[in-house]
Amino acid sequence: MAQPITPSSPRQLSVEACLRRIQQAPDFPAFAHQISQIMDALADEEASLRQLTSLILKDFSLTLKILRTANAAHYNRSGKPILSITHAVALLGVEAIRHLAGSLLLFEHYRKRSPGLKQLMLLALLTASQSRELAARLGYPRREEAYICGMFHNLGEVLAACYLPQRYAAILLLMKEQNLTEREAALRVLGFHYQDLAQAAARGWNLPERVVRTIGAVSPTGLRSARGGVDVLSAVAAFSHALTTAIHRRDPEGARARLKRLVSEYSPLLGLTMDDVRAVAEAAIQDTTETFSLLRVPLDDLRLRRQTEAVLEASAESGAEMAAEMDALACGEDLLEELTREIEWVLSSGDDWDLSNVIMMVLEAVYRSEAFDRVLFCLRDPDSERIQGRVGLGEGSEELRAKFRLSVNGNGPLCTALAARRSLLLSTETALSAAEAQLLKQVGATCLGLFPSVVDGILVGCLYADRVGAGADPSARILELVSRLRHLAARAIAAKSPSRRANG
Structure with a gap:
């Protein structure tokens, strides 16, 4: 020493x-603040998986580095490729993510000088x-x-x-x-x-x-x-x-x-x-x-x-x-399909998977399709008969989650879709009713989608996603995959429900 x-x-x-x-x-203050911010966030052992996933997905290079590390033989013993950051974070742990993030930030900043x-x-x-x-x-x-x-x-x-x-x-x-x-x-x-x-x-x-x-x-x-x-x-x-x-x-x-x-x-x-x-x-x-x-x-x-x-x-x-x-596979339809398959594999693996991790994997998959800017997973409160935002991903998703409340028996396009257990897609690029146009304006979106999740005929929640900026509407293939994802979320909820475990 x-x-x-x-x-x-x-x-x-x-x-x-x-x-x-x-x-x-x-350039030094901004860089020092950036690295300190990441170190502080990752130093919090209680930091939520959502916070870490959101932080990582903001940096494309860090996303690739973490995925490559998670797929190394030392961490990934299954041999199945890992493309989900949520899955990778759960596998690597916060400490390893902190070390990778600090190293990559240093390299990316100074190698350009x-x-x-x-x-x-x-x-x-x-x-x-x-x-x-x-x-x-x-x-x-x-x-x-x-x-x-x-x-x-x-x-x-x-x-x-x-x-x-x-x-x-x-x-x-x-x-x-x-x-x-x-x-x-x-x-x-x-x-x-x-x-x-x-x-x-x-x-x-x-x-x-x-x-x-x-x-x-x-x-x-x-x-x-x-x-x-x-x-x-x-x-x-x-x-x-x-x-x-x-x-x-x-x-x-x-x-x-x-x-x-x-x-x-x-x-x-x-x-x-x-x-x-x-x-x-x-x-x-x-x-x-x-x-x-x-x-x-x-x-x-x-x-x-x-x-x-x-x-x-x-x-x-x-x-x-x-x-x-x-x-x-960095983004788009192909990645969405691979991430959907990864979730299906996790649910079928027989491992003792965590429900919150699976839900975050679902949100991440929708978000990384690049069809939407904000994604929420919402659950039904059986006492109040309301659908409430529980966890989100994307810029501004936390603010949206905090105020997202829908009555199962209410009025309006979203409530009507929930009551009918059907998916809904609204876009400023298509014909809209006055109520639908008002809804898009109210949430500040140019496109939104709602995908109800049903277990044993009972509405348990939904996926909500929207786009706040310009861009093409989701393709038919993306909508099909998002629909599969909401069913996977319902499957995960059903598997972890007390009544299903008791009967199993």
Whole structure:
């Protein structure tokens, strides 16, 4: 571990002054707020599945990353593809989602700034992937935690390169001309180490303290008594960072000797062999290539060292194929059909599934069809004979849910459809009665659909969905699939009803 700095030391004061300067950069406050907001939301163990699903679906890249992780063999033992974010979140757990979200936010923000930063973010992804692969080989249970530790290990250098370009150039020059180490050069130019700056920024973003502490791990010194917990995590992150540096940031001639020294230094801690290191590095290259493909970031202009070119060529095709598959199912009718099948599989699997998770999967499927902006699942209150909004998805759905009340015996287009147990679709693009036009205006929608759910002849609730902006009306195929989904919701409710369980 790096030596801690005291609160009033010149080094700490220099870190604080530097961080204040960085915080004044035009893009930094918005990014810091975004990452803090996500970390805060995901730090709440009581956060609802709806909140997490809604948060993730706002970010296309994060959606793809989480789905790809959930489909890894370590998490998905069924062999059935997982396309539902609700299903993926329930499978991965909040902690893994937090680590994936933090890592991806960092990459997406800084890789766009300049070719040099793009290169640094590639190296960060390689370190993150190596950390996760190494954690898996060591049997460390929280491999996504290892991933974010690797991703943030060179955060200090990223911040310096982005916001202090002249000082960063001076550090690189000192390393080259005077043969100084990175730590020696940074201390001379900045008055502190990169790790000091990284830990200060990470704490300000509310990253988990276990992650913050591993940023300070720079060598095996002080880690030789590691037996578990954060020490093993620190050793994994430090070794992965050193491995990335040795392979991708050193002259090819010295890389092999440096690798041997690394294995010798870390072997007492991690029990590594050279074959382990080679396997970890190759797996990380493939994972990183696939991530770049998923995020549509070209690799052509990233100058990876000659030692890895053959591996990159071998793995690029599989990464592109995976990206193409995910893109093809990213939204629309095909995805809606696949998500419907996934729900059918969950209900038929024999597993002890959770009703609220299934309902959220139904809402997510309708929402990701892109036919509607807001989706509600509503239940009937047997005492008041009212249909009430229970859970929603989409921008503005929470406000709509809070005021959504329908009387089973009431008047108006929605109540009439409920009483008749029939679906309803209204659109400003079709002929409307005065009451129907008024309804669309009242809810602020250009199109809406209502799909009653019936169990044993009794109305138990409905799916409600609407579109507030311009767009094509739902196709016949989408309406057919949404109808299947409302029946699946009814099937799930029936299966979990006390009377059905008692009779079963």
